[in-house]
Amino acid sequence: MRKIAICGAGMTPFGKFPHASIKEIGRQAVWKALLDTRLKPSDIQKVYCGNALSGAITGQEMILGHVIMRAAGLTGIPILTIENACSSGSSAFTEACMAVAGGFYDRVLVLGVEKLTGSNTAHVVKAMSSATDVELEAGYGLIFPSAFALLARKHMEVYGSTSRDLAAISVKNHNNGALNPNAQHKDKYSIDDILNSRMIADPLRLLDCCPISDGAAAVIICPADQAKKYTDQPVYVAASVMTTGQYLQTNDLCSFPVNQRAAQQAYEMAGIGPEDVDLAEVHDCFTVAELLHYEDLGFCAKGEGPKLVREGATELGGRIPVNVSGGLLAKGHPVGATGVAQLVEITSHLRANAGERQVHGAKVGLTLCNGGFMQGEPCVATVNILKR
Secondary structure, three states: OOOEEEEEEEEOOOEOOOOOOHHHHHHHHHHHHHHOOOOOHHHOOEEEEEOOOHHHHOOOOOOHHHHHHHHHOOOOOOEEEEOEOEOHHHHHHHHHHHHHHOOOOOOEEEEEEEEOOOOOHHHHHHHHHHHOOOOOOHHHOOOHHHHHHHHHHHHHHHHOOOHHHHHHHHHHHHHHHOOOOOOOOOOOOOHHHHHOOOEEEOOEEHHHEOOEOEEEEEEEEEEHHHHHHHOOOOEEEEEEEEEEOOOOOOOOOOOOHHHHHHHHHHHHHHOOOHHHOOEEEEOOOEHHHHHHHHHHOOOOOOOOHHHHHHHOOOOOOOOOOEOOOOHHHHHOEOHHHHHHHHHHHHHHHHOOOOHHHOOOOOOEEEEEEEEOOEOOEOOEEEEEEEEO
């Protein structure tokens, strides 16, 4: 199996762009990634496009990747659109890595893209609820805010986490988002601001939840031994893992076993442990999700996520900075784009060009992106580890 490098990375700003089509948003990200390399469109041999909700929201489905790539000038090559809930983009990346590692292609582009605005919130929420079992869960009202509220209450009951701990995660991520020119929300908040925001599903309040967003991100990968031909700043893929939930009755609702398995596989593939990670971008769809990810990824022992928060360990400048991009909470969550945007963010830090939010001396970065939710567990977990 060949080693892999990211030779190009780019993303659009995330936000609400009601007058921009998904085709235009995706095209912009493709060209930002191309312009980050010495490659031409004709050099790309295959494309993977990650998207979750285009069919439900915009009506464009089946050939979304083809439509965007025609607009971007990439035609006559294999193009696949991959749908895997919030992990659509990161799943596309894992598939692309296998194609390059296996020697089938040398230059592959991965795009994650989503267009959620231009439709009313109720319609978007209904579409998002299709990432659960619509017959047994969403159909009875167990949609994402209520599901994660139950997880938060369970962690509070068992381990003593508090609403203030969750609020501190939101404060941290919004502070980081204020430093990110691509973030949707750049406002800073206090703990009291979070705790006084509108209740959504007790104990989760409005500022504990990620926003509806539009946006796209793209990376280009190649064999590691060819990367210097295309860029002066290659970033190497040490691990790319995707796995799915098992939905066991023994799940205690205070952890995600699917995350733990994906992380362990990724650490073994990369030959490192959690103590070697310099920064991480994780799927903070809700503040409690980030708290659980600390524990599942091994950044602390089970039940000690609140301690990390209280010590400031996950803040910019802390022992293990998490979501220095602002995360989904502040950067935004255009569903299919999120996993690829995480890779773009880590790449920028390993190249030491992340500006005011730079994690100095970063050599190893990790991404965790979840997708879907059934029986108290994400359906998909993707973990990627990048090295300088």
